Amino acid sequence: MGSWISTWPSGPGEATLPALLCLPPAGAGCRQFRAWTAALDGVGQVYGAQLPGRENRWGEPMPRTFDEAVEAIAAELRPVVAGGRRLVVFGHSFGGLLGYEIARRVRPTALVVSACRAPAHWDGAGRGIVDDDTELDKLFDTAGLDPSFLDEDTRALMVAMLRKDAVLSLSYAHSPGAPLSVPVHAWRADGDDTVTARDLAGWAAVTTAAFRVHHVDGGHHAVLRRPQTLLEHLAGLLRDAAVPAGTA
Incomplete structure (x- = not known):
């Protein structure tokens, strides 16, 4: 694939299997999804969407807007889908919002989001991360990280990446348009105080x-x-x- 999408070998025949596109949360890279290849071996091939400024794209500049990132990822997916490959899109938190907009451009067979507000509930989300260190500490806590155990340089790098993605999210403006025509599955942890049941129901x-x-x-x-x-x-x-349509 191109620079925006990473793939990992999973075994013989993978090119004939459906693809699973995975989009990570703000401040994270897609390498974490490589571990999923073993669980999905023989069922689907795992793709990871990689924004600049992290992992193998560390030195690359961030896109100027949310839409620019979406269009770049969609452009690499279009030939895959046009070639007949079935696609499931999964995104977590900020990645769920990216996944939704990608699904509007490259029609998958299903969209799965987790810990993600519905698009109409997203306006202004991320502003606290940009402006407030207290909000950042809260985010570290929800990720299960204690900032006091991180060295200064590591924490600074993580904060910089989180803030870059938060700034990118603030450029997002929801434009309802035509609804999707594919199933949508929304996941939420009952102890998540950043995404309410109402935020999830909006999907x-x-x-x-x-x-x-x-x-x-x-x-x-x-x-x-x-x-x-x-x-x-x-x-x-x-x-x-x-399963081909009409044969199930």
Whole structure:
């Protein structure tokens, strides 16, 4: 793939399997999803969307706007989908918002979001991260990180990346337009105090197809920290995507 999408080998025949595009939360890279390849071996191939300023794209400049990032990722996906490859899109937190806008441009078979406000509820989200160190400390806490155990340089790098993504999110303006026509699955941890049940329920408005809410226990990043239940769900969606329409 190109610079915006990473792929990892998972075994023979992977090119004929549906693809799973994974979009990480703010301040993170996509390498964390490489571990998912073993769980989805023989079911789907894992793709990771990689924004600049992290991991293998450390020295590259950030996109100027949210839409610029979405268009760049969608441009690399269009040939894949045009070639007949089925696609499931998954995004966590900020990655869920990216995933939604990508799904509007490159029609997947399903969209899965976790710990993510519905697009109409997103306006202004991330402003506290840009302006307030207290909000940053809260974010470290929800990620299960104690800033006091991070050395100064590591914390500074993490803060810089989080703030860059937060600035990018502030350039997002929701434009409803035509709803999606694919199923949307929204995941939330019951202990997440940054995304309310109402924020999650708002996803029902973005699609004319099925909408489902899924719950786990824990905080904002619980779905990623203990992904087994999510991976089982994604495997089912990938298996369904592999079945030609009208033959199930």
